[in-house]
């Protein structure tokens with residue numbers, strides 16, 4: 001088993017209102033088989049043994065599906081690999097002697113709670129404003145009563161693969177949430193079940209997004225490039241169309 | 254203590270309908286006066302919170318993640334079962350019921366399991382109406398697959414993301430109810446204790462994980478849907494935060510813990526690579542449909558592979574042992590999870606393992622690729638192969654995967670009756686946190702089904718049976734018991750922070766995990782269990798004397814969170830071993846090496862089963878073991894709920 005000696009430049013911030021700064025740590029003898037978060041575990045274990053506070057970061061599933069992990073690594077949300085989350089990044093992708101910069105997902109709408117942990121509850125509020133189909137438990141018809149063409153089902157799935165991590169926002173120079181919102185809206189808007197509330201949904205979600213302090217989309221496509229689930233920016237075009245339609249519909253009624 | 258399961262009388266297939274008719278109702282105007290606490294926002298908790306709010310109850314829902322959408326249910330890959338019989342291949346409610354009872358090795362209740370199979374039909378309807386994008390055929394109908402060796406295709410799936418898609422559906426229903434004002438959501442909030450006032454569960458004590466503030470919440474009933482305890486073993490396929498705290502605190506407040514020794518170990522996980530390892534990744538079971546499992550026949554060859562001196566591809570056919578195909582000719586690589594797991598352990602214990610640590614076997618696609626072509630294999634498993642390569646750095650098209658079993662799911666949990674209420678009145682338990690439906694082993698794709706059955710359909714119908722006996726709002730946080738509990742919780746948090754010893758929380762968790770894995774894992778003996786029972790209290794004592802919990806209580810402090818969870822695992826681990834020791838038989842996820850069939854048994858001689866198969870003792874152990882807490886380090890007290898089989902006849906398992 002080979003190992004690496006690394007220099008880490010890590011954002012430390014004691015609390016939401018504290019000033020943060022970059023601290024330097026030497027990470028010695030890191031096994032190349034370890035994942036990026038396991039590398040941080042090793043560093044933390046050493047900090048604790050010395051009686052220092054470990055570096056705080058969000059994580060849970062450690063297999064790329066819960067969307068909790070959220071580190072900007074060398075300036076890129078989830079790191080340079082592409083198509084993966086932070087927890088799926090492995091140390092064999094780094095070289096001995098590397099300096100690695102580790103920062104939180106930065107955006108006005110994602111305030112830092114501590115170190116690398118940010119508050120992404122704005123995403124929940126966007127969904128609460130209308131990102132659902134209003135069906136009460138028990139009122140559903142037989143699942144086969146609604147036929148869904150495979151293309152529509154597949155398109156809905158592609159959009160629904162979003163894990164709500166917020167990398168898209170962190171990558172965007174405007175801190176726009178359009179990739180997230182458009183993926184969530186297109187998941188439901190592609191399906192026959194999603195049609196009755198389509199206009200309302202789009203208007204409400206976009207309005208909440210704006211109110212939460214996310215920036216405007218100026219088609220930079222940084223979001224698509226960092227998305228660990230490779231959600232397509234075509235969803236943004238669809239959202240823009242659906243939004244125009246909803247606005248027009250709203251003006252008529 | 255009298256453990257009344259409250260299974261309704263009458264024919265099996267009418268029990269649930271009859272029970273719903275006989276259940277109490279609360280009129281709409283009164284429902285809004287009742288407050289319900291739901292701890293957990295996974296499939297079980299999220300669906301319960303949303304549905305109870307739709308009915309008009311006032312709900313408070315808690316989870317430790319930053320968003321309810323990140324509950325561990327999100328990680329489920331394979332699918333969800335339902336007896337829809339959309340494939341016309343002979344499935345039915347009764348067949349799903351029977352398969353589940355048999356899969357659980359005849360250690361679950363007929364009534365509960367039949368209800369689960371009935372309700373499975375409604376779950377799929379509900380999820381589709383919410384917009385869950387299940388896989389479909391070109392005609393627009395839902396697609397199904399056969400999962401975990403089932404003889405029928407009854408599994409609904411959404412690529413490898415069934416859990417995420419179901420949970421998003423459930424989370425959206427929850428979001429709808431938060432918007433409507435019926436649910437108040439408390440993310441990043443951890444339940445640290447249950448408050449039992451005058452014998453009834455009436456609230457919880459929680460810590461706000463961001464500010465560190467510890468507060469009390471009162472309600473008319475409490476629902477725990479806090480998931481399983483697989484992380485007692487440290488390494489498992491569960492998310493890092495999964496824990497037993499909520500269930501264990503309830504246990505300490507009087508709730509009985511049932512069948513903790515029933516733990517499921519999944520055969521196809523990526524092996525451990527070093528002691529920094531933080532979790533184990535499940536590779537989908539579907540890989541066993543085409544992958545062939547083998548190890549070298551000789552220890553010398555295995556050693557060369559371990560040292561990197563020989564490649565798998567260079568081992569000739571005649572030097573390979575496809576041990577599952579050899580031992581179980583008719584099921585081969587598709588034999589049940591526990592058999593596949595145990596066989597892997599046996600060959601590795603014999604020095605034939607191929608991973609650098611010695612603990613790993615090959616899962617090889619060479620033949621499948623030769624037979625079906627690389628394209629066909631890539632269409633089926635492309636993203637799994639990719640995931641494997643990301644983690645291990647090896648390309649499964651060119652070299653076999655390495656796999657080893659890992660702890661995956663826990664069948665045991667808090668004891669509940671047919672209404673999903675524990676022995677503590679008012680305390681209800683749903684999903685993986687309860688013990689109710691899977692007996693000694695769970696079938697693939699049935700946990701998602703159970704979580705959603707409990708949350709969408711069972712508890713909304715049964716909770717009124719309790720609430721109707723209560724005056725809404727009768728107990729508030731001014732009840733002295735709340736004050737007492739708050740004090741105890743604060744004291745505990747402070748004592749953890751004051752130890753300032755030399756070892757990290759993780760180092761204790763790892764040590765406990767190893768004890769449990771080695772002594773109470775895939776194969777258990779009285780000696781190994783006694784050894785663990787000797788050792789665990791010592792680890793616990795050292796923890797309380799020498800753990801270093803850095804930081805303070807008044808801030809986000811992940812070490813403190815972990816310390817609280819590990820402290821509970823250190824007590825719970827003992828309970829697990831007590832149960833495994835007391836159950837002197839093998840069944841499902843509990844294998845006692847001293848209770849297996851041998852050449853001398855008549856059942857083997859007449860060909861009904863084979864040597865090495867798990868040996869149940871129905872005459873002695875056909876009961877649920879429900880344990881009562883008696884104090885830290887004290888042996889728990891056993892209560893038995895006898896299992897009654899009216900519809901099925903327990904049979905001997907054979908997979909030859």
Ligand SMILES: Cc1cc2nc3c(=O)[nH]c(=O)nc-3n(C[C@H](O)[C@H](O)[C@H](O)COP(=O)(O)OP(=O)(O)OC[C@H]3O[C@@H](n4cnc5c(N)ncnc54)[C@H](O)[C@@H]3O)c2cc1C
Pocket residue numbers: 292293294295296297298315316317318321324325326327328329330331332333415416442443444445478479480481490491492495496498499535661662683684685686697698699700701702704
């Ligand atoms: C990798 C993997 C793959 C799987 N694949 C499948 C599959 O294909 N099919 C299948 O049927 N099953 C599968 N399972 C099993 C299944 O996913 C789980 O059993 C099921 O999702 C559990 O749901 P739950 O709602 O009971 O608990 P969870 O989803 O674990 O939710 C627990 C909730 O409780 C909260 N919580 C816990 N403790 C506290 C506390 N003290 N205070 C506050 N909140 C707390 C958490 O925040 C969370 O919201 C899989 C499991 C794993 C690990």
Ligand code: FES
Pocket residue numbers: 058059060061062063064065066067068069085086087088
């Ligand atoms: S920890 Fe869940 S996606 Fe990374």
